[in-house]
Amino acid sequence: MRKELEEAYGFLFEKELLDEIVENGTIKTASAGDKIIEIGEYVTGMPLLIKGAIKILREDNDGDELLLYFLERGDTCAMTLSCCLGETKSEIRAVAETDTTFIMIPISKMEEWTAKYKSWRNFVFESYHSRLSEMLDAIDAIAFLNMDERLMRYLRDKAKINRDETIHSTHQQIAYDMHTSRVVISRLLKKLELDKKISLQRNQIKVIDL
Template identity: 60%
Template sequence: MIQELIQSYGQHFENSLIDEILQVGTFKEVPAGHTLMNIGEYVSAMPLLISGVIKVLREDRDGDELLLYYLEKGDTCSMTMSCCMGNAKSEIRAIAETDTKLIMVPIQKMEEWLAKYKSWRNFVFDSYQNRLNELLQTLDSVAFDAMDERLINYLKDKVRFSENNVIQNTHQEIAYDLHTSRVVVSRLLKKLEQLGKIELGRNYLRVLKLD
């Protein structure tokens, strides 16, 4: 775990902070599909992602989900930090997109490290800025981009994160992430197949060329 932590966060944190994280952090390994955080739960620790990918989702009043952003190696979730600092319930759902390793940092340490370590303050502020930019991109995408463009970007992200051109998701699961209907997703995927960009299978698809 020591080497993995240094590889993921050594460029962000000084050695003394790395040592403290190792002392108080809890190492976790979770499989793809595991729910790390649910809406309405109180948050007692903040995740530092060592490897893998986590998708962060928001739910509307009807229970439909919208994909907000992905977290990758070296990231943390600013919404989780906000809940920790305010002792508030989570308003997002976090699900492991791939097999994931992470270190959970107790909330008691977060404020202490803000005062103690400049590198931690910079990391927290950068994380807020990065997540805000991603949220704005999501908002722009929903408001201005056509659904076929959103779908193509979604598929590109899936391939990049998994490093595999085979995507093991049903049309309904994709529709949930994009906050649209299965019928729309199926129609657009069929169109992409006809254009030779993907190959459709049963509960999976293979990306051939999306550029």
């Protein structure tokens, strides 16, 4: 775990803090599609990603999901931080986008390290700022972009996160993430293919216009 932790966070944290993370953190793994945090659960720790990617989703009153942002190696989730420090229930769902490895940090250490390590404080504040910016981008996309532009942006983000220009998702899975219907997604994907921005195959989408 130490080697992977240093590769992901060594440029952010000093040796003493890395030592404490190894000593107090719990390493966990999740397969693609696994739920890591569920809406309504009490959050008892904060994840530090060392491999893979996680998508953060919100849910409306009808149970429909909306993708807020992705987390990659070296990230943590600001929504999780808020729930931990406030000892409140989670308002988001975290799902492994790819096979993922992460370290769970207990609440008590999060508070202790905030006072003890400047690098940890900076990391927490920067995480809040980054996630807020990504949520504002998501709101702007919903408010100001046409659905085909939103879809193309989603496909580019997903290709970047997975480091693969070929996306392995069904039209229904994309519709869930974008809070719309499969019929709408299928129609828009066909339009993007005609515009030569993507190439469609069975349960696969190759992003040409990255």
